[in-house]
Amino acid sequence: MGLTSQRLLAVAALLAVWQLVIWSGSLPSMTPGVPAIVTAIANAFTSALFWTSLAQTMTAAVTGWVIAVTAGTVLGLVIGSVPMLDRSTSILIDFGRSFPVLALMPVVIMLLGATAQMEIFVVSLSCLWPVLVQTIYGARRMDASVVDTARTFQIPRLLWFRRILLPSATPFISTGIRISASIAILVSVGVEVLSQTPGIGRQITLAQQAQRWDQAFAYLFFAGLVGWGIAGLLNLAEGKILKWNRQAND
Amino acid sequence: MAVQAAPEQEQVATAPLLQVQGLTMSYGFGDAENKILNNLNLEVNDGEFVSIVGPSGVGKTTLLRVLSGLIRPKSGTVSVGGEAISGPHRDLAVVFQDYSRSLMPWMTTLENVAFPLQGRGVGKKERNEAAAKNLAAVGLGGQGHKYPWEMSGGMQQRVAIARALAYNAKVLLMDEPFASVDAQTRFDLEDLVIDLQSNLGVTIILVTHDIDEALYLADKVIVLAEKPATVVDVIETGFGDHRDQVETKADPRFAEARARILHRLRSH
Numbered sequence: 001m002g003l004t005s006q007r008l009l010a011v012a013a014l015l016a017v018w019q020l021v022i023w024s025g026s027l028p029s030m031t032p033g034v035p036a037i038v039t040a041i042a043n044a045f046t047s048a049l050f051w052t053s054l055a056q057t058m059t060a061a062v063t064g065w066v067i068a069v070t071a072g073t074v075l076g077l078v079i080g081s082v083p084m085l086d087r088s089t090s091i092l093i094d095f096g097r098s099f100p101v102l103a104l105m106p107v108v109i110m111l112l113g114a115t116a117q118m119e120i121f122v123v124s125l126s127c128l129w130p131v132l133v134q135t136i137y138g139a140r141r142m143d144a145s146v147v148d149t150a151r152t153f154q155i156p157r158l159l160w161f162r163r164i165l166l167p168s169a170t171p172f173i174s175t176g177i178r179i180s181a182s183i184a185i186l187v188s189v190g191v192e193v194l195s196q197t198p199g200i201g202r203q204i205t206l207a208q209q210a211q212r213w214d215q216a217f218a219y220l221f222f223a224g225l226v227g228w229g230i231a232g233l234l235n236l237a238e239g240k241i242l243k244w245n246r247q248a249n250d
Numbered sequence: 251m252a253v254q255a256a257p258e259q260e261q262v263a264t265a266p267l268l269q270v271q272g273l274t275m276s277y278g279f280g281d282a283e284n285k286i287l288n289n290l291n292l293e294v295n296d297g298e299f300v301s302i303v304g305p306s307g308v309g310k311t312t313l314l315r316v317l318s319g320l321i322r323p324k325s326g327t328v329s330v331g332g333e334a335i336s337g338p339h340r341d342l343a344v345v346f347q348d349y350s351r352s353l354m355p356w357m358t359t360l361e362n363v364a365f366p367l368q369g370r371g372v373g374k375k376e377r378n379e380a381a382a383k384n385l386a387a388v389g390l391g392g393q394g395h396k397y398p399w400e401m402s403g404g405m406q407q408r409v410a411i412a413r414a415l416a417y418n419a420k421v422l423l424m425d426e427p428f429a430s431v432d433a434q435t436r437f438d439l440e441d442l443v444i445d446l447q448s449n450l451g452v453t454i455i456l457v458t459h460d461i462d463e464a465l466y467l468a469d470k471v472i473v474l475a476e477k478p479a480t481v482v483d484v485i486e487t488g489f490g491d492h493r494d495q496v497e498t499k500a501d502p503r504f505a506e507a508r509a510r511i512l513h514r515l516r517s518h
Contacts, residue, residue: 145351152318152344153366153417163365167356244355247399 032214040218049203054222057188057199060116064123065184069177072128076135076173077165086136093136097129102187105194114195119188126187127180134176138169171245174238181234185227265332266293267453268317268421273326275312276478286312288478290326294421294455294470299447301464302457304474305515310457313474314425317455318344330421343419347426349407353398359385360394363413377416384412387450388442404435408442415446424456428463437495440467448491461511466498471507473514483514 022033044050079085112118192201207215275287286309315321319338327334346352367377388408428436473483
């Protein structure tokens with residue numbers, strides 16, 4: 001049996017278990033069954049509101065994520081390559097990464113309101129840490145022979161940053177980018193659920209309040225699908241960009 | 251004005267290209283001070299091939315790092331073209347022992363060779379041409395699109411040599427460049443370096459623990475020994491431009507010089 005059919009079978013098994021649990025009556029009666037959810041998913045495709053919400057969520061998630069990746073990479077390379085900076089900032093960074101950013105939301109809402117800007121801010125603050133921490137690790141790990149080589153050939157600082165430090169840290173940075181991509185979707189939907197900022201998360205809450213559980217599950221499904229799609233794309237890009245890393249470490 | 255410049259030029263031509271005077275190097279301070287190099291003096295003339303030979307751990311790599319400007323000596327000077335250096339220098343290019351890590355795995359071999367030229371602001375077309383030319387000179391013509399990890403160890407070290415050549419420095423510093431390749435590859439690389447040196451007229455300083463290699467390659471062998479290390483002997487090999495792995499090594503002068511170096515190293 002091929003891998004694809006094995007995977008399809010796993011999905012089918014999950015759906016069957018779901019439907020069996022519904023039939024057994026052990027879940028509250030409003031829980032939608034598989035046919036209801038499938039219909040709701042199909043309906044979502046033709047709903048303008050759905051596409052608008054999805055676009056709002058994606059815009060906030062991607063914008064916040066791109067800001068975090070850019071800031072985290074640049075900051076991380078600078079911090080990781082200057083030992084003095086690395087030592088002096090390590091406490092701040094350890095504190096920042098352990099800080100529950102969602103708990104900061106009430107304050108941010110007070111400052112910015114329940115707006116897309118607020119959402120982008122919370123997303124980028126949540127995504128910053130994995131990128132920053134990974135990039136610092138990557139920059140620290142610079143090979144001594146590479147450093148010597150760059151020094152003897154008097155490579156200018158900016159070129160060294162772009163063509164040596166950045167690519168040498170890329171295997172680590174890309175892990176941070178991948179982790180933060182799933183965080184971006186998670187946080188953006190979460191912020192919308194909690195603060196009623198327009199987007200998929202808000203639609204999930206609205207559907208729940210209207211007792212439209214089939215719709216709520218359909219939106220949840222799409223939130224998961226988007227996260228999965230992004231992870232797949234990133235894996236593909238990483239395979240291309242980091243071909244040298246796999247080969248060189250064989 | 252032009253007339254006045256003439257006597258000055260004459261003076262420069264007679265001075266050695268690279269000169270080391272009173273070089274002392276140590277790590278640590280006070281009681282923990284570990285002296286590595288002691289009052290070391292040496293001279294390398296333009297176009298000369300000089301080997302620096304000494305037992306493992308004598309401080310050869312430290313010496314090469316001082317010569318290349320990577321570390322500063324405690325006292326004494328390294329001068330190139332009559333001018334004391336204070337760090338990495340335009341006229342010095344280094345080939346490291348660890349070729350597999352001194353080449354950037356994210357760059358093709360052509361990019362690796364062209365990269366130091368990019369650092370100097372040479373335009374893309376010009377630096378790629380220079381890189382291709384030097385890759386061809388080390389026997390890797392048309393292989394610039396490959397990545398270092400697609401090549402054997404010997405080929406990677408050729409790339410590192412091409413990179414140093416493309417930099418167009420007056421002096422090539424080589425730190426045990428053939429220590430991590432197999433014997434046959436080592437002979438090939440030795441002969442390559444001899445050919446390059448006589449064709450391009452570049453000055454080479456090669457550090458090795460291998461007495462035969464030091465003798466076979468060089469016009470002048472500098473013997474390092476003692477602790478802290480100092481120059482205990484300087485031997486002019488006198489083999490001329492033509493060298494052959496079998497013939498040269500069978501030359502009576504080769505055996506005589508070899509015995510002299512061994513004796514020097516044993517008595518310390």
